[in-house]
Amino acid sequence: MPDVTVPKLNSNDASYTLVEWLAPEGHRVSEGEAVAVIETSKATTDLGATHSGVLRHHAAPMQQIAPGEVIGALLSEEEYARQPVTVGSERAASAHEPEVVITRPAAELMARHVVSEESVRGLGKRIVRRSDIEAMVERGDLSGGSSVDGVEIRALSAGQRAVAVNVAKSHRGIPSAFTVIKVYGDGLIRARQRVAEGTSEFLGLVEFVVRAIARQRADFPEVFADLRADSTLSIAPGAHVGVTVDVGRGLYLPIVRDAAEKSLPEISGMLMEFRVKALRGRFSEADLTGGNIALAVHVETDVVDARPIIFPGHVCVLSLCSMQEELHRTTEGSIETRSFFNLGLTYDHRVINGRESMRFLQAVKRDLESLS
Incomplete structure (x- = not known):
């Protein structure tokens, strides 16, 4: 049985x-x-x-x-x-029988924001999860409030509290440094257009960067490691790249496993699936565990520099910023416009030194700039 x-x-x-x-x-x-x-x-x-x-x-x-x-x-x-x-x-x-089931995390959030059970029943859902309460709080759709001497008291969302724990842990335990490099993107833009013509998947900048990072696993294994308490490195096989996803309901870091072996359309499909799961709050533990390097995505217009924290269990995290344009003088003396973006690396200085960080970034840059 x-x-x-x-x-x-x-x-x-x-x-x-x-x-x-x-x-x-x-x-x-x-x-x-x-x-x-x-x-x-x-x-x-x-x-x-x-x-x-x-x-x-x-x-x-x-x-x-x-x-x-x-x-x-x-x-x-x-x-x-x-x-x-x-x-x-x-x-x-x-x-x-008519019944509303309120999960424990949802009930805890209800208590913090003084959300009545009657207002939750008004959602018309049989099972109320913490994401439902977070959405109510964001809309201000509450039947009560919390205040002290006329000052509104608002709790952090459950997702933001989880971020706060990891930020504090990272700053307490990981002495970090930062290096940024400029990557020219005209060849990448042409390659993206060419690849997109043969597939129904949307290809953005992120897919190319994820693949370029993963391809460096053999030459830079320490970048994909985990520093243990006894000052040894645990280096798992494969390049499992975590990519930040934030659709307004909390920050997630789902994992593109064995990214070096995946095609661009496959990576694109996984990233789209992650965005859908983030919207629905339906990530599984398997989606969020097992990464050995991370990419923080900051491709909103005009973002030129971002310095993320190193997630516990990693020794570095890359930051991808938005595509920009600049004027430059060609070898023939004419003035042209070219595209570029900044790619940063926040790294654990106990494991990686400045020279190694620059070599790693230059390897990723060569991979991306070789596209045409």
Whole structure:
């Protein structure tokens, strides 16, 4: 009798929340089919069935569950008919009754902003997540407020609080330095237009830079490393590039795995998928873990310099700024316009020195400027 067991999803949480069952009690599921939604402090994850069978619920929605805990079983039809219905499945079976389920992170945010349960019920959602409360706060769609002596008190959003933790950790523990290089982009623009003609994927500047970074893994393995407590470097195989995504609902760093082996359209497709997941708040732990280098994207018009923090577990992060134009004199003496952008590197000075940072940036620059 195969069990439905909750795996360990991250190293931060001692327990998770069973948000909802995707397959009802008594439903026959196939191997790999998503049967439940699990929420951690960082993301939500669909839990798939490891075998085929008739699903029995042993845990109820909104129950706190520990890694390794059995929350259900996959039975044969005969086994399902013989076994009595559990308390958890009774509760799940009554899910047709009108009920609003508020996840724990959503409830915590409601308390901070004095959001009433009545206003949350007005959303018309059966399951209310923290992203729903964040959206209410941003709209000012609250039934109450928090103030002290007439001064509004507003809490940071859950996503921004997570950013704050990482920023403080980075500044406390990582002595960083910064180098920036100018990359000329006319050849890249022509290459982007040529590649785009043969694919339905949108190709931006980011796709080319992600691939160029990943291609340097063999020559600069220390740039893709993690500094351990014993002052040794852990260098994982492959170039797994994290790319910042911020669509107004918090900063995420999803991972383009083995980016050096992927085509530009494949990278483009992954980045588009990340943006959709960010909009829906549906990243999984697998999307956000395992990166060994990061790219902070700042391509909004007129951004010429950005110096991001080094994310814990990395030794550097690159910053990509917007494309600019400048006048220059050609070898023939005429004045022309050319495109360029600034590519920066914030690096852990305990691991990388200025010379190595410049060599790495120059290698990425050569890769990008060789395009035409």
